[in-house]
Amino acid sequence: MAGTEAMALQSEHTFPRHSHDHFGIGVISQGAQRSWSLLGQIEAGPEDVIIVNPGEVHDGMPLKGARSWQMVYLEPELLWQELRMERSDADAVLKPLVRDNSLSHRLFQLFFALHQTKVEPGFLEETLLQCLMHLCHHHLLTLAFPPNMTPTIQRAKQYLDDAPSRQTSLSELATLCGLSRFQLLRSFAREVGMTPHAYLMQLRVRNARQWLAKGNSVADAAVMSGFADQSHLTRAFSRQMGITPARYQKAILL
Template identity: 50%
Template sequence: MRAPRTHHVEQHRSAVPGIDAMTLASTHHFPRHSHDQFGIGVIGFGAQRSWSGIGAVEAGAGDVIMVNPGEMHDGAPAGGAARGWRMIYLDPALVAGELAEEAAGPVEIVRPVAQDPLLARHFARLFAGLTAARPDRLAGEEALLRALAHVQRRHGVAPAPSGGPAPSVARALRRLDGAPELPATLAELAALSGVSRFQLLRGFAREVGITPHAYLVQRRVHLARQLLARGRTPAEAAAEAGFADQSHLTRAFLRQLGVTPGRYRRAVA
């Protein structure tokens, strides 16, 4: 018998600008996507199987899950049953500022899953402080710094120099990143990149992990998320981010982030 479908998401109002906090319990399969932020969370119950930059990984209850900004990943329940987890997303500028005294440059998380009870406890204190009705600023600052310092020491590394994607893929990425709200075609991207449509499609999927269209939808969701945080209505955000209408935004937003644009706006605007 197939397990019943479950999907419950709570977008919390965070006490710290630059940090989002979420609680999820779901059988939802998240497609390959990325975030503009660092993500740190703890699985509360069940198990999750994910594709990551180091291959397939699985996280169970008590495990810490982490992701770097821009890192492609997905998520599905292991065994079909619902899994529950809490997650915080931190803007890279905030992380860099907090770690400026300790880290000699940018930090990259090297493990998507870790069995680290001490980090899980640091996370629990941080999450509780972020979502408290009457947050204690000093306690919150300490919890944030302790959690980030632990991640940097135990699970972080200075990123290795990278030549980046191939020039043809890089040109397509610049176009999609620079104006995600504008319509795009494979012919246009191929012409910009100086290769055939087939070469661009194959090279883009190989280097980025998803197709140009899937990447464009992601960038539009990211843009809509920023617009909602600034107070735009879902309909306004959909139009400004390049979606055909609000229903298209809602489907993409829910599929990628697990929460509707309206609920997200009410939590962060």
């Protein structure tokens, strides 16, 4: 399906805090992990369904060795279409951790089919949409106090969003917001969930993924995304994604 991307990974890697533009749904197949979510710390084990809402800050660390999981990321509009069918509450999001045997079984069916050399596209699409329908019907979460961002930090975030490849210092960002560097660092981390530099790095990795998916070389993707060089991109990409840019590109362009 256009706008979707699937990933299977087995890793002991600890992922730093980051977020995605896309909605993500997956299932743990082996091992366990602890991660940050909109509800605070959660722990997921075998057959637990893990969910990432668009823009939700999260991380991930293994518990007692490597864990294996499979995820599918999709354009938020697919999710929002189903949410509109269920309810009109703009603050509704999906729970970051779900224990639902029916849903995990359906996800395992989806990922098993994705590994096959021959599979009916209609089956994949139908199974994925059934998962979304089930989620939106049974596992919606309405936040009592939706997180708000102060205008000052919103301005700083928007400045980074507008030009991630631009070289921006903490002092420059603080001056833009009329804050000291310490005030900006403390407030940004509290309201966004990560520091300005960490947020900027995830934006650049996100852009690099798009360049790589279009067939650009790793070196060119690094330059176009604002990294100092290819090795800088590789370090940041591997830290956030758990795989190297070259390996990601090889898989995505198959």
